[in-house]
Amino acid sequence: MAALMIQGTGSNVGKSLFVAGLARAALRRGLRVAPFKPQNMSNNAAVTADGGEIGRAQALQAQACGLAPHTDMNPVLLKPESDRGSQVVVQGQVLATVQARDYTGFKPTLMTPVLESFHRLRAAHELVLVEGAGSPAEVNLRQNDIANMGFACAAGVPVILVGDIDRGGVIAQIVGTQAVLSDTDAAIVKGFIVNKFRGDPSLFDDGYAVISQRTRWAGFGVLPWFAHAGTLPAEDALDLRRPSAGGRMKVAVPMLSRIANFDDLDPLAQEPAIDLTMVPPGQAIAGDCHLIILPGTKNTRLDLDFVREQGWDIDIAAHVRRGGRVLGICGGYQILGRSVSDPTGLEGPAGTTPGLGLLNVQTTMLAEKHVRLVDAVHVASRQPVRGYEIHLGITEGPDRLRPFAAVQGSPEGAQSPDGLVCGTYLHGLFTDDRFRAAFIAGLGGEPSKARYSERVEQTLDSLAEHIERHVDVTGLLRIAGCL
Secondary structure (H helix, E strand, O other): OEEEEEEEOOOOOOHHHHHHHHHHHHHHOOOOEEEEOOEEEOOOEEEOOOOOEEEHHHHHHHHHOOOOOOHHHOOEEEEEOOOOEEEEEEOOEEEEEEEHHHHHHHHHHOHHHHHHHHHHHHHHOOEEEEEOOOOOOOHHHOOOOOOOHHHHHHHOOOEEEEEEHHHOOHHHHHHHHHHHOOHHHHHHEEEEEEEEEOOOHHHHHHHHHHHHHHHOOEEEEEEEOOOOHHHOOOOOHHHOOOOOOOOOEEEEEEOOOOEEOHHHHHHHHOOOOEEEEEEOOOOOOOOOOOEEEEOEEOOHHHHHHHHHHHOHHHHHHHHHHOOOEEEEEOHHHHHHOOEEEEOOOOOOOOEEEEOOOOOOOEEEEEEEEEEEEEEEEEOOOOOEEEEEEEEEEEEEOHHHHOOOEEEOOEEEOEEOOOOOEEEEOOEOHHHOHHHHHHHHHHOOOOOOOOOHHHHHHHHHHHHHHHHHHHEOHHHHHHHHOOO
16 A cells, blocks of 8 residues: 655644645545654644544544544644643553653654554555654654654655745755755655745746755655635644634634644634634733633643733733623633642642632542543533533532533533633534534624535645645655555
8 A cells, every 4th residue: 555754844844734735636536545643742632533632633634535533643642731741642542741851762662553553544545645743854853763754764655855935945954854864764755845935936946956956856846835724724833823804803812831722713713703813922811802712721720820920810800890701611611710620740740720710610630531522512502512522620610500511411611600701621612613603693793604614625625726736746646656
């Protein structure tokens, strides 16, 4: 069975989007194709039908392939909990929390499950498109590597290198990557692509020729900037400040230091009625917003401290006194309560941190992680909604008597007595068109009739067509072994 690995000269050069588009192009050509990323680092995770979690980008790539997300598509997921440590998720399940300095010694144990997952996908599909992580030029990380060349060599998968011309220096990016690779690793690279070009791609003909001459690698195209990328769910925190539709209803979202699952916000940002603003650290939350959303976080207690450091606790309390609404999702829900306790130190030093006290609930962190797809009914609108849970902790208290939703008849989430403050563990709510419309109407806005999932599908098709126009897709499939 065929496979091809897309590596990049650095982070955020467009690997994830390119793999999604190439996957949709291969699917449109009649191939059974699946995505794969050996190791991802992201707090933006998706829940799979087999009860695990993978990086959000692999879930989008699965959709591009016409598949449901599966844990084999991202067998190692690192979820940063602090500046120095990450939770390690292997084949969908939490294995350990490892400090950065110890991860190098931990990696040799991970190649086996990585290859197991890859070979299962390869046996079931005609083509597996593999995405690298970071850059193979980080040769200081080459020993026991599972994310880039270490995997490619172990699995015998040819590599295409993607460079980002938008950030400048793309000739040095690609030529310099080859210069630092070992001869063995350089030999497995079969070509390059220049990504994110603005303007007429022919203007880069001379630069393209220089890369070819210096590297002796085949060029597979110069890919112009894809203007509709903002329609697709984002995984990288660098994408958080993408512009919103700019409507009348103002929604503010504080950018927590450990923000997680922020793709919850993407459907709202594309609603014409909504002006969604990501509030960066050091900036006050505007006093004229209609709604504040506290998003998910990988470390609730650290982000409670962070909220107070920015003065956002004062802004949020003033907003509620003025009659403004607040929605907390997952970690944001926990932040809104009276306290968050971590008696065994699951997310850091054991202890209890006072919450914002806007909901009369308390959260206790427990070792069991809740990861599941959920069908629920929103209590206020009576709209059915499909979402997912991915969290530590149990939240209890009097405001749970006024639930946000009902899940199989059981109460979920909480509301304040005046209904201004709500909290829920349900992610993915706003991708549901009916719920999103009812929610916006409840704020006094005018919802559109847009169908979010259809828009994503249309964008994936447009991305595939964009790649077909500018990249030698047939040549890539030939390198992969499809032709």
